[in-house]
Amino acid sequence: xxxxxxxxxxxxxxxxxxxxxxxxxxxxxxxxxxxxxxxxxxxxxxxxxxxxxxxxxxxxxxxxxxxxxxxxxxxxxxxxxxxxxxxxxxxxxxxxxxxxxxxxxxxxxxxxxxxxxxxxxxxxxxxxxxxxxxxxxxxxxxxxxxxxxxxxxxxxxxxxxxxxxxxxxxxxxxxxxxxxxxxxxxxxxxxxxxxxxxxxxxxxxxxxxxxxxxxxxxxxxxxxxxxxxxxxxxxxxxxxxxxxxxxxxxxxxxxxxxxxxxxxxxxxxxxxxxxxxxxxxxxxxxxxxxxxxxxxxxxxxxxxxxxxxxxxxxxxxxxxxxxxxxxxxxxxxxxxx
Amino acid sequence: xxxxxxxxxxxxxxxxxxxxxxxxxxxxxxxxxxxxxxxxxxxxxxxxxxxxxxxxxxxxxxxxxxxxxxxxxxxxxxxxxxxxxxxxxxxxxxxxxxxxxxxxxxxxxxxxxxxxxxxxxxxxxxxxxxxxxxxxxxxxxxxxxxxxxxxxxxxxxxxxxxxxxxxxxxxxxxxxxxxxxxxxxxxxxxxxxxxxxxxxxxxxxxxxxxxxxxxxxxxxxxxxxxxxxxxxxxxxxxxxxxxxxxxxxxxxxxxxxxxxxxxxxxxxxxxxxxxxxxxxxxxxxxxxxxxxxxxxxxxxxxxxxxxxxxxxxxxxxxxxxxxxxxxxxxxxxxxxx
Numbered sequence: 001x002x003x004x005x006x007x008x009x010x011x012x013x014x015x016x017x018x019x020x021x022x023x024x025x026x027x028x029x030x031x032x033x034x035x036x037x038x039x040x041x042x043x044x045x046x047x048x049x050x051x052x053x054x055x056x057x058x059x060x061x062x063x064x065x066x067x068x069x070x071x072x073x074x075x076x077x078x079x080x081x082x083x084x085x086x087x088x089x090x091x092x093x094x095x096x097x098x099x100x101x102x103x104x105x106x107x108x109x110x111x112x113x114x115x116x117x118x119x120x121x122x123x124x125x126x127x128x129x130x131x132x133x134x135x136x137x138x139x140x141x142x143x144x145x146x147x148x149x150x151x152x153x154x155x156x157x158x159x160x161x162x163x164x165x166x167x168x169x170x171x172x173x174x175x176x177x178x179x180x181x182x183x184x185x186x187x188x189x190x191x192x193x194x195x196x197x198x199x200x201x202x203x204x205x206x207x208x209x210x211x212x213x214x215x216x217x218x219x220x221x222x223x224x225x226x227x228x229x230x231x232x233x234x235x236x237x238x239x240x241x242x243x244x245x246x247x248x249x250x251x252x253x254x255x256x257x258x259x260x261x262x263x264x265x266x267x268x269x270x271x272x273x274x275x276x277x278x279x280x281x282x283x284x285x286x287x288x289x290x291x292x293x294x295x296x297x298x299x300x301x302x303x304x305x306x307x308x309x310x311x312x313x314x315x316x317x318x319x320x321x322x323x324x325x326x327x328x329x330x331x332x333x334x335x336x337x
Numbered sequence: 338x339x340x341x342x343x344x345x346x347x348x349x350x351x352x353x354x355x356x357x358x359x360x361x362x363x364x365x366x367x368x369x370x371x372x373x374x375x376x377x378x379x380x381x382x383x384x385x386x387x388x389x390x391x392x393x394x395x396x397x398x399x400x401x402x403x404x405x406x407x408x409x410x411x412x413x414x415x416x417x418x419x420x421x422x423x424x425x426x427x428x429x430x431x432x433x434x435x436x437x438x439x440x441x442x443x444x445x446x447x448x449x450x451x452x453x454x455x456x457x458x459x460x461x462x463x464x465x466x467x468x469x470x471x472x473x474x475x476x477x478x479x480x481x482x483x484x485x486x487x488x489x490x491x492x493x494x495x496x497x498x499x500x501x502x503x504x505x506x507x508x509x510x511x512x513x514x515x516x517x518x519x520x521x522x523x524x525x526x527x528x529x530x531x532x533x534x535x536x537x538x539x540x541x542x543x544x545x546x547x548x549x550x551x552x553x554x555x556x557x558x559x560x561x562x563x564x565x566x567x568x569x570x571x572x573x574x575x576x577x578x579x580x581x582x583x584x585x586x587x588x589x590x591x592x593x594x595x596x597x598x599x600x601x602x603x604x605x606x607x608x609x610x611x612x613x614x615x616x617x618x619x620x621x622x623x624x625x626x627x628x629x630x631x632x633x634x635x636x637x638x639x640x641x642x643x644x645x646x647x648x649x650x651x652x653x654x655x656x657x658x659x660x661x662x663x664x665x666x667x668x669x670x671x672x673x674x
Contacts, residue, residue, distance in 0.1 A: 087543060091521035091629035098436040098524060184428035187435060203665055206424060206636045210650055212669055217661040226653065226662055287664040292428035295634040299543045313547055316563065324554040325563055327624040328540055332549055 075194055077106045078170055079179040082158035084113045087299035090120055092181045097128040103190045108132040111158035120334055137161035147259035156257050167250055174246040178239035182296045189290040192282040193243035202283035204241045205292040213238050217286050222279045229262055235269040240291045412531055414443045415507050416516040419495035421450045424636035427457055429518045434465040440527045445469040448495035457671055474498035484596035493594050511583040515576035519633045526627040529619040530580035539620035541578045542629040550575050554623050559616045566599055572606040577628045585609055
C-alpha cells in the first residue's frame with residue numbers, strides 16, 4: 001500500500017522512502033486499525049510536508065474499481081502549465097485549481113518564467129490540496145539555438161523545463177498534457193486521456209474561424225485534421241487537443257517545441273516520430289467537445305507601476321486616512337509580482 | 338433528519354413530503370442501519386429524481402461541526418446566474434459548475450432569457466450533481482415600466498424571475514448572491530457570505546481603472562466605497578461584491594433592479610432601504626480579494642448561421658466524406674441554440 005508513496009519537495013527532487021515503506025508495509029499488514037494512529041504520532045513531520053502525495057489514494061482506488069482496471073495499471077496524469085505574472089494570473093489559476101481538485105491521480109507541474117517562484121502562486125498551490133511541482137524556467141539553450149536570430153516565447157522555455165522534469169521523475173505509464181490556465185476543461189476529458197499508448201487526440205472548441213479544431217475520423221481511423229491553420233503543418237492541432245505517454249517522451253533523445261506561435265504543437269508532435277496510425281482518437285471518436293480554447297480579456301492595469309501611477313488612486317487612498325485600502329492594495333499587488 | 342428533505346422539480350415547484358417524512362422519521366429513529374437499505378428498495382423512484390436535494394447533507398454537517406454552529410442554523414446559499422446562449426456559454430458554465438461542486442448547502446438558480454430552456458445547459462446542470470433550479474424569464478412588467486422608453490437588459494428580467502422564486506420558496510435564513518458565469522470565485526468566498534444578517538460586502542478584483550472595487554473600512558466600520566463609478570451612486574459596487582439575506586428580500590414589497598448598465602447594483606441596494614451600518618464587511622475587514630470580475634474574450638462566430646456560412650467549412654466537411662465532422666458540428670451547434 002505504501003510502496004509507491006513518494007515525497008517530492010517542490011523544487012522537484014524525489015526522496016525515496018524504501019526503508020520507511022518496508023517497516024510500514026509490515027506494520028500495516030499486521031494491524032491497520034491499531035497501528036495507523038501510532039504512525040501519525042511517531043512521524044508527525046511526514047504529515048506536515050505540503051507536497052507529499054500518495055499515488056495510491058482512496059479516490060483513485062475507487063476509480064480503478066469502476067474502470068475495471070487493477071490499482072497498479074491506472075496511469076498518472078502529468079499536467080504542465082506554463083504561466084507568468086499578470087493581473088489575471090491568480091484568478092485564473094484559482095479557478096483552474098478548483099477544476100483540478102476533482103481529478104484523482106494527478107500531478108500538476110506549474111512552471112513560471114524567470115528565476116523566482118511567485119509566493120502567492122505557491123500559496124495557492126499549497127492550499128489547493130492538489131499534488132504539484134512548482135518550477136521556474138530560465139532560457140533553454142536548445143530553444144535559443146533553434147530559434148536564432150529570433151527569441152522563442154517564454155512558455156517554450158517553461159515547457160522544456162517541465163518535460164525535463166518528466167524525463168527524470170515521471171512514472172513510465174503516465175501521460176503528459178499541456179494545460180493552459182485560461183482554457184475550459186470538462187472533467188471527463190481527464191479520463192479520456194488517462195490510458196494513452198502513444199498520443200491520444202480529441203476536438204477542441206472555440207479555435208479559429210472554423211469554431212473548432214479536430215482530427216478527422218473515417219471508419220474509426222484518424223485520417224487528417226480539420227483546423228484553420230492547415231498550411232505547412234503536418235499536425236495542425238492545439239496543445240489542448242492531445243496527450244502524450246511518458247514512455248514515448250522518454251524514448252526520444254530530443255524533443256523540439258518549435259519557435260513560431262501556432263507551430264509549437266506541430267514541432268512537438270513531429271519530433272515524436274509519429275505516423276497517423278499512432279494517434280488514438282478519443283471523445284466518442286472525436287464527436288464530443290470536452291475542452292475549449294477560451295481566452296480571458298486583458299485586465300485593467302493593476303500592475304504595481306501602472307496602478308500607483310494611475311490618476312487619483314494614491315490621492316484617494318491618502319485622503320480617506322487609516323482604512324483597509326493600503327493593505328488591500330498591498331495584498332493585490334503581492335499577487336502580481 | 339428527513340423533515341427538511343424537499344423534492345424540487347426543475348421548473349421550480351416544490352412537492353412537500355410530509356407524510357413520507359413522518360413515516361421515515363419514525364423508521365429511522367427506530368433503527369437506522371436496518372431500515373435504510375429497505376427504504377432504498379421500497380422507494381426506488383425517489384433516488385432517481387435528478388433535482389432532489391437534501392439540505393442536511395453530510396458534508397454540510399461537517400461544516401456545521403467546525404463552525405461551531407448547530408445543523409439547523411447553517412444557512413443555504415441561493416446563487417443566481419442570469420445566462421444566455423452564446424458560444425462561450427457551455428464552456429464557462431462547465432468551469433463554474435466545477436467550482437460550485439465544492440460548495441455544500443448550495444442551490445444554484447440558473448435563469449435563461451427567453452421561453453425555452455437550453456437542453457445542453459440542462460444536461461450540464463443535471464450531470465454536475467449540484468442542487469439547481471433551471472428557470473426561464475420573459476420580460477418583467479416592472480422592469481419594462483421603470484425603463485420606458487428604453488428597454489432593460491435581458492439579465493435584469495432573469496434576476497427578477499430568480500428573486501421571485503426566492504420570495505416564494507427559499508428558507509428565510511438563507512443568503513442570496515448574484516453569480517456571473519465568467520467571474521473567478523475563490524471557494525472561501527462562499528463561507529464568508531454564509532452568515533449574512535442583512536447585506537455582507539467584500540472587495541472585487543479587476544474592476545475598472547482602479548483595479549479593484551471595495552468598501553472602505555475605518556475602525557471596523559464601513560464608511561464608504563472605493564470604486565471607479567462614484568458619481569450619482571450611493572452604492573458604487575459590483576454584483577459580485579455583496580450578498581443579501583433572504584429575510585431582507587422577503588421583507589420588501591418591491592425590489593428595483595434598475596435599467597442602466599452599471600447602476601443595477603445601486604438600484605437593488607437602494608430598494609432594500611439600507612444604511613451604511615447595515616452593511617457587514619467580510620474578507621478580513623475587506624483586505625482580501627476572493628472574487629475577480631473577469632471577462633472571457635468573444636469567441637469566433639460558431640453560431641449556427643455564421644458558422645455554416647463561413648468560407649470553406651461546408652465545402653470542407655462535404656469533401657472529406659463520411660467522417661466525424663458532421664456529428665461533431667451538430668453537437669457543437671446544439672449547445673449554442
